[in-house]
Amino acid sequence: MSKKTLPFESVSRRDLLKLGVGAGVVGPLALTAGAAKAVNTNAHIVIVGAGAGGTAMANRLSRSLNGARITVIDAREKHHYQPGWTLVASGAWDKSKAISDTADWMPRSVNWVKGMVAEFDPDNNRVVLNNGQAVDYDYLIVASGLQLRYERIEGMDTRLIGQGKGIGSVYASIDAAAATNDEINRWVASGRGTGLFTLAPTAIKCAGAPLKMTFTTLSKLEATGRRDQFNVEFMTPSGGLFSQPQVHAFVRQRFTDQGVKRNDFYTLKAIDADAKKATFAVRDSEDVTRDYDFIHVVPPMTAPQALLDSPLRFQEGPFVDWMEVNRETLQNERYPNVWGIGDVMGMALNKTAASVKMQAGVLEQNILAHLQGRPLPAKHNGYTSCPLITGIGKAMLVEFGWADNMAMIPSFSFIDPMAESWTVWVMKDRMLRPAYYAMLEGKI
Amino acid sequence: MTLSGVLTVVWYSVVPWLWLLALMTIIFLVPQVIARMKGYRFTSTGGLGSKVLPPVVAVLALFLVPMHTTSSISYVNTWVDWMNLIGASVGLGIYAWLVFHPVCYLRNKKA
Numbered sequence: 001m002s003k004k005t006l007p008f009e010s011v012s013r014r015d016l017l018k019l020g021v022g023a024g025v026v027g028p029l030a031l032t033a034g035a036a037k038a039v040n041t042n043a044h045i046v047i048v049g050a051g052a053g054g055t056a057m058a059n060r061l062s063r064s065l066n067g068a069r070i071t072v073i074d075a076r077e078k079h080h081y082q083p084g085w086t087l088v089a090s091g092a093w094d095k096s097k098a099i100s101d102t103a104d105w106m107p108r109s110v111n112w113v114k115g116m117v118a119e120f121d122p123d124n125n126r127v128v129l130n131n132g133q134a135v136d137y138d139y140l141i142v143a144s145g146l147q148l149r150y151e152r153i154e155g156m157d158t159r160l161i162g163q164g165k166g167i168g169s170v171y172a173s174i175d176a177a178a179a180t181n182d183e184i185n186r187w188v189a190s191g192r193g194t195g196l197f198t199l200a201p202t203a204i205k206c207a208g209a210p211l212k213m214t215f216t217t218l219s220k221l222e223a224t225g226r227r228d229q230f231n232v233e234f235m236t237p238s239g240g241l242f243s244q245p246q247v248h249a250f251v252r253q254r255f256t257d258q259g260v261k262r263n264d265f266y267t268l269k270a271i272d273a274d275a276k277k278a279t280f281a282v283r284d285s286e287d288v289t290r291d292y293d294f295i296h297v298v299p300p301m302t303a304p305q306a307l308l309d310s311p312l313r314f315q316e317g318p319f320v321d322w323m324e325v326n327r328e329t330l331q332n333e334r335y336p337n338v339w340g341i342g343d344v345m346g347m348a349l350n351k352t353a354a355s356v357k358m359q360a361g362v363l364e365q366n367i368l369a370h371l372q373g374r375p376l377p378a379k380h381n382g383y384t385s386c387p388l389i390t391g392i393g394k395a396m397l398v399e400f401g402w403a404d405n406m407a408m409i410p411s412f413s414f415i416d417p418m419a420e421s422w423t424v425w426v427m428k429d430r431m432l433r434p435a436y437y438a439m440l441e442g443k444i
Numbered sequence: 445m446t447l448s449g450v451l452t453v454v455w456y457s458v459v460p461w462l463w464l465l466a467l468m469t470i471i472f473l474v475p476q477v478i479a480r481m482k483g484y485r486f487t488s489t490g491g492l493g494s495k496v497l498p499p500v501v502a503v504l505a506l507f508l509v510p511m512h513t514t515s516s517i518s519y520v521n522t523w524v525d526w527m528n529l530i531g532a533s534v535g536l537g538i539y540a541w542l543v544f545h546p547v548c549y550l551r552n553k554k555a
Contacts, residue, residue, distance in 0.1 A: 092514050393515030414524055422525045426513050434456030443449035 038066045039368050046137035048117050048127060050074035052082075052353050052440065053342030054143035055105045056360040059442030062107040064368060071111045071135060073127065077102055079440075080174055081433055083353050086209050089170040089177040090216035090392060091185070092429065098174055105440045117144065120310035122335040139337045139367065142323055144307060146205060146343040146351070148172065149300040154270035154279075156297060165273040169297040170209055180213075184294060188220045192229040193293030196278060198268045201237040202300040202321065205343050205351035208386035208398075210298050211242065211251055217296075218258050219392040232259065233290075235266035235280060243349055244406045246418060247388065247398050254390065268297065303344050312338060319346025327402075328379040330363050336370070339363055347382070348402065354385030357439045364442075383409060387428040395424040472542055479546030482553060491548030494541060502537030509533065 045061060047054045050072050058072050084098035106112050115129035126136045148171055150156045158172040162179020166187065170177050187193060197214045204210075214234060221230045234241070234255060241251045241262075255262060265283035272278075279289045302321040307313055312332060314324040325332055325340040327347040332338040341359050343351045350359075358380060365378035382402030389395045398417050400406045408417045415424065438444045445453075458465070476484075509532050510517050520529050 391519070393510070393513070394519040394521070416522060419522050420519070421522050422510060422513070422515050422519045423522065423528050425515055425519065426528075429513060431453075431457060434453045437456045438449055438452035441452055443452040444445050 038064055039371055040066045041068050041371050043138040043371065044069040044071065044136065045139045045141065045367075046070075046127065046135055047072045047141045047143055048074075049143035049145055049342070049344075050076060050079070050102050050106065050112070051143060051145050051342065052356045052436070053360065054141070055079070055102075055440045056356065056442050057141055057143065057341060057363060058110050059105070059107050059440065060360060060364045061367070062109050063442065064364060065371075069111065070107075070109065071113055071137075072106065073113045073115055073117055073129065073135065074102065075114050075116050077114075079105060081436055083206065083432060083436065085170050085174060085177040086206075086212045086216070086389065087429065088174065089168070089180040089184075089213060090219075090389070091181045092216075092392060095174045095178045097433070105437075117304075117306050119306055120312050122311055122332075122338055125337065137337075139371075140335075140339070141363070141367075142307065142312065142338065142340045142344055143342050144304050144344050146301045147304045149202075149302055150297070152300045153268055153297065155273060156271045156299075157273075160271075160273045161297075166276050166292060166294045167271070167273060167297060168213075168294065169299065170213055171205075171299060180296070184217050184220065187294035188217075188224060188230075190293065191224070191226060194231040194233065194291065195294040195296075196233050196235060196290060196292045197296045198235045198266075198278075198298050199237055199241075200298045200300045201267045202302065203319075203351060204298060204301050206386070207243065207349075207351070208388050210296065212389040213296050214260065215254075215390045216392050217294075218260070222258075227259070231261070233261045233263055235263045235268065237265065237267040239264040242388075244398060244400050244408075246408070247386075247396075250396075250418060271295070271297070301343075303346075307344060311335075314346050317346075322346030327382070329366050329376045330359060330380060331366065331370075331376065339367060349382055349384045349400075349406070352384050352386065353436055353439070354399070355383060357435075357444065358383040360439065360442065381409075385411075387424055387432065389425070389428065390420050393425055394420045394422055395428050396420055397424045397427065468539070472539065475543060475546040475550070479549050482550065484546050484549045486545070488545075488549050489552065490545040491552050493551075494545040494548040497544045498537045498541040501540035502533045505533035505536040506530075509536075 045068055047058055054072060058070060061070055079100045079102045081098040084093055087093040088095045088098060115131055117127045118130040119128040126134050128134050150158055158176060160167045161169050161172055161176045162183045168180030168183040170180055187195060197210060199210050221227050240248060242248045266280040268278060269281045270279040276292055277289050278292055278295055279287055282288050303323050307323055312323050314320045314322060323340045323344045323346055325345045330339050330341060341363050342356050362378040362380045366376040369376050385399040387395050388398050396417060397415050399410050400408050410417050506529060507517050509529060510520060520526060
């Protein structure tokens with residue numbers, strides 16, 4: 001995947017191959033191609049984070065700005081395709097399919113600073129790295145992702161995942177996702193017992209992942225032919241299974257049909273890994289401790305600590321643990337040269353790669369307009385998407401936004417968002433990773 | 445979506461299967477070229493194998509294509525699913541005919 005430059009011209013081998021293979025397939029579309037005019041500026045733009053949002057913006061802005069200095073700050077050498085983690089944790093993918101080198105996606109013109117931001121100082125237009133280095137900026141894009149707060153669950157440690165103590169969690173890391181698959185397989189092979197699947201009391205990224213883990217585990221349990229030997233329960237802190245009302249109703253019915261017991265208003269509070277006991281805070285009731293043979297832990301999540309310690313966080317309201325932005329323009333309300341993208345932002349839904357894809361286009365247009373002194377032209381509509389895996393081999397393509405009580409906004413009119421489908425499974429399994437890579441390159 | 449975007453998605457989709465596409469191209473071309481050097485045309489008489497095997501391949505594909513995607517035919521549910529699966533199966537059947545027809549022609553000629 002690395003960009004290897006041919007000696008005789010500044011076109012990468014990958015781009016040439018891409019042109020050769022792709023042109024044969026979609027040659028007629030060439031007539032529709034067009035290139036936007038680049039904007040001249042000498043601004044220094046700092047992007048914090050080289051995940052989906054940061055990388056997409058680095059690629060987009062490096063093409064759409066002439067003369068700008070772009071700096072990306074991130075210590076991570078590996079880029080993870082996180083939408084694939086549920087496939088790893090359900091055994092459908094090897095983890096190598098979800099890992100690539102960060103350098104492969106970084107534009108050549110960008111200055112990549114390998115460090116982590118320890119302090120945001122928007123009053124002085126600078127960020128300070130964990131090694132003490134200060135980086136000044138004219139414009140700041142915060143794409144730092146979020147922080148997993150496993151420490152808020154007493155006794156929980158990510159090192160317990162997949163260690164034969166019945167603990168799994170798809171969120172912790174790619175290795176934890178693979179270890180979660182091992183732990184689920186051990187439980188299934190044991191032939192009996194109780195599995196508890198939890199949700200977090202905070203906003204979470206890929207909010208469909210806890211449901212996907214439940215459904216794929218159910219597939220494995222049903223495949224044993226001894227489903228009745230297993231007790232499966234789903235614990236929800238809020239009573240909600242999924243934010244989109246139709247999907248919530250669908251999952252509720254499917255849980256009933258597949259014998260999953262729901263425990264509403266249960267929040268995971270503590271785990272005793274050695275005793276395989278989980279304690280839940282229950283709304284308007286005493287805490288409840290439950291034995292388990294397998295538990296899927298979904299940690300609370302917040303913006304990274306450096307951002308929470310800064311003036312960039314929401315000062316009040318429901319998103320106080322997240323970065324403050326105008327949810328439509330993605331601009332910070334108090335610091336107009338600061339923008340956000342991705343999981344770090346405080347807004348309903350939208351902690352998915354699909355949201356990042358939509359936000360990147362909005363953010364690029366608005367930053368270019370801001371640089372030119374024009375009104376911000378683009379508005380994010382809250383689009384998010386969840387290819388909801390409802391079993392190993394089938395899925396639903398759920399796409400919705402903020403409008404009309406989170407009404408569906410399907411990209412493909414011929415795909416029913418409420419129908420379980422093999423085609424959607426194939427899309428999830430084979431097509432969405434290529435689309436994600438195209439997003440990283442800022443092409444879609 | 446821009447042309448560049450489409451090309452990028454197509455490229456990343458095709459990359460894992462370049463080896464298979466190359467192999468299938470070779471398997472298609474070798475009997476075609478050899479048979480055509482000996483007078484073969486698409487309208488030539490093939491043989492029993494080229495009549496039976498392509499439909500068998502197409503029918504088997506109905507089951508094997510979903511299995512290849514870690515799924516099963518029981519999850520082929522919507523009309524889009526069926527269109528995709530039948531399209532893939534018919535395509536594989538046509539490919540099988542393109543391979544078996546010249547092979548059978550050569551066998552008949554040898555006999």
